[in-house]
Amino acid sequence: MYDIASIYQAVSVADAIRALEADPSALVIAGGTDVLIKIREGKLAGCRLVSIHELGEELSGVTQAPNGDIEIGPLTTFRGVTFSKIIRGNIPVLGEATDQAGGPQLRAAGTIGGNVCNGITSADSASTLMALDAVLRVRGPRGEREVPISQWYKGVGKVDLAPYELLVKIVIPRDNYEGYAGHYIKYAQRSAMDIATLGVSCLVKLSGDKKVVEDAALAFGVAGPVPMRATSAEAAVRGLPVEQAVTAIGKAALEDVNPRTSWRASKEFRIQLVEELSGRALAEAARRGGAAI
């Protein structure tokens, strides 16, 4: 039994926004894999819900725009992202990241939009979307606006989304994925059904001879209160031969992060992981990009 005061089943995006405007304290529920857990824990007990679960026609699916941008409907499940031909063909690293959330049941119910909107640092899709510089398209009563993901996270569990706004598209601009190879490492204690102790996503663009890092994007989950980019590490490896970059990126990344000690893991342990896994993520991304290392 869940302690839910009311639930409104929206019939369209416009209808959902109207309902949220009428009741700004209501919460949006999509796949329910976060909201129901919080209700059970008591954190959201007695809440009122607006369900967008049935809005798949408007909000689900992965498409490629004529300009090559890839657009992901926020109601697309983790599984839907992973098995999308467009994602597999163009940004396999994102599908690999969404394939590591929870277990099979969760991936069939949980959505990428929920993963982005709950604003948590351990979200499995978040670090890869950060590395890809995704753009989030948000719709409210007065129309749409676009938020670069670098501006999206406002604090623990807080994102740039008003109570009456809905995320309607996650856009990956063509320039941000074309020519890049990527790799995501979810470091957790278990091989499934776990949250990341550290998430590392690395994208790399290699020179024509595959020997030099022309550009790299490195992003972390759980290295701070929100998902983050390691910009000084990225700058440090740009233009370096691949092997040198792999050796250098870990130490450089330590300039970017400031992890804390919690009962889940010590600061020192997290730092060791940042250093070690940055290099591993870059090495594997480069390997996928054709580098012989």
Add this chain to the structure above:
Amino acid sequence: MEVGRELFRVDAVDKVTGRAKYTDDIRDGPMLSAKILHSTIANGWVKRIDTSAAQAMPGVVKVLTCFDVPDIQYPTPGHPWSVEKAHQDVCDRKLLNRRVRIYGDDIAAVVAEDPITAQRALERIRVEYEEYPPVLTPEAAMAPGTEPIHTEHPDNILAHMDLRTPMPESDFQSVEDVLACPAYHRFQGRYATQQVQHCHLENPISYAYMEGGRITVVTSTQIPHIVRRVIGQALGIGWGQIRVIKPYIGGGFGNKQEVLYEPLNAWLTTQVGGRCVKLDISREETFQNTRSRHPIAFDVEAAVDGDGFLMARSCRAVSNQGGYASHGNAIVANAITGFRQLYLDRIGHHSEAFTVYTNIPSPGAMRGYGIPQANFALECMMEDIAREMGLDPIEFRLQNAMPLGYVDPFNGITCQSTGLAECVAKGREFIRWDELRARYQDQTGPVRRGVGMAVFSYKTGVYPISLETASARLILNQDGTVQLQLGATEIGQGGDTVFSQMAAQAVGIPTEDVHIVSTQDTDVAPFDTGAYASRQTYVTGHAIKQAGEQLRGRILSYAREMLPEAGALDLRGRDIVDADTGEALLPLSQLAMTAFYSLEHSVHITAEATSHVKNNTFSFGCCFAEVEVDIPVGKVKVLRIVNVHDSGRLINPKLAEAQVHGGMSMGIGYALSEEMKLDPKTGRLLNGNLLDYKLPTAMDHPELTALFVETDDPSGPFGNKALGEPPAIPVAPAIRNAVLHATGVAVNELPMNPQRLVEAFQKGGLI
């Protein structure tokens, strides 16, 4: 032969199709919901509780607090009643407690029309506390001036034992003198284990109602007859006033060898006019408020001669008992005993144990009963000694291991059969020990491999520490099949299947013709203390064998009446046969019909027997593991793992294999990831859920291999001995020793989780 057949479980189809009924499936009438208010301090007193707002809520039937409960302290462990006062369990808690001893202690309860109303009412109860600092370690609890957690134990020490084996033919005065003797290699070590939980699928759940002035409690338990007794003790009423029903249960592993919430639930129904009250404990409450495996720290020493023989050992174990005694000192007592028994000390052995009250969630029985802890300390120690002295770790173990005929100097338990050396030989071959030990020597690089092993011994049942009694009832049906009724319980381990096979074997009929009554109802089920101590196939097995032989005798004597002219008779399969020729003379079904309905001599053929077992015997086995260690990130991957067991004759080899798989899985979690973590400031459990408590998933397991060496134990009813708990025992030290082989780093504390390994590898200079 029915014993030894690889039959499917008798409950397999019902369980797979969802037809098997568990506690929550049974009741279809109306039920009230109860929920418990847990304290938000770990140590102190409830000064006042204001329940008025909760009581005023619509749908709330009753709010009861620690000021309302009977002033009776009662015990909770699932031990048999002892007729000797000194051996009775510690009575140290009430149904709800004013004296708060753990974070989350039970201080009030709400009974409401539905669970959401009950939950909302809990949030309206206001509590005032007098708070003391939480005391989380035995060292802090034993420090002078610490507030006693129980006034009966002013120093917080529940029990202290000091045992020295007799040293009649020795020139040494004490074990300490042997340890100090310069002629021997002296080893000293300290090993510590963590608090872990069983994580059975089904949380504790019960419902209780009154009928005819008596209380019925339907509950998920391993020990229905003991639950009935403890409810009687806790409520101060006659034990016959209580009826306990145990349906199928979703696992127990020792947690349900404890009387958890049944007494509270029984009392709650009496407070609401006998209406049915359901008490469904959440996973979070299960972690916080039910039992777990004791964290135990071991300080050990050994003296070893130049030929690698153990001359003497000492073992000092300190066990953290948490807020309530539960099984109390029995567990650490078993730990130091198991530590001593597995190897011979040529001169002597000294063991000391403390069980100390603290404010951590109270540990109790969990698969292995102190031996997983002791075996970790012991098998780390043996490995470390072998390494220090340059001995072969396997030979070193085998040359010191308990021999056939060993008799324990304190309790008299005798080694009546042993296949330990054969087990080790099998495991060694399976893992390709000799090849891999050599290949994995002197590795470099961030990822390294290793192989390790550990051996164990484990007794069968609780004799002579406690009573061992069991009874069985067999009833012949009209069609020649039989009904088997027991007080012994099926808890997922396959008990019902092997009991049916044993009955079939003893009567002389196919197992398919034995219908076991799986549910225990204390109004009708024969007496048996239940599922624990790996005892049922041994102790209950004797009762089944006796009852089966009785029934067989009665059938044959009725057959003689029907076939007065025939030669010697026997019962084979479904027929009465000529014992010499095997010729079928009379179908058993025809005999049964005649016995039921004969106008000359009608008799209901039944048999009932009690076995009071005054014997015990040791099981043995080993684990071999091959691991790969990713040093910079502290990850251990178990590549291959095998347990080899000598549990005597196997009643059902397929089920035995499954039992071993489950235990190995628990061992892997114990070794690498599982640990209950407490906030050092408040004593609150931080990871009391299955996300943050790192129970390994299917993805974290390699293929599990179970092998057996079948000895024929003279004391077992069918040559069998303990198998229930042992599979969980040797896995953690085997993995630890494999990590040591791979990296050269000895980790002496469990679990070997990534952070602990990274810290150890940094300290060891590998990172």
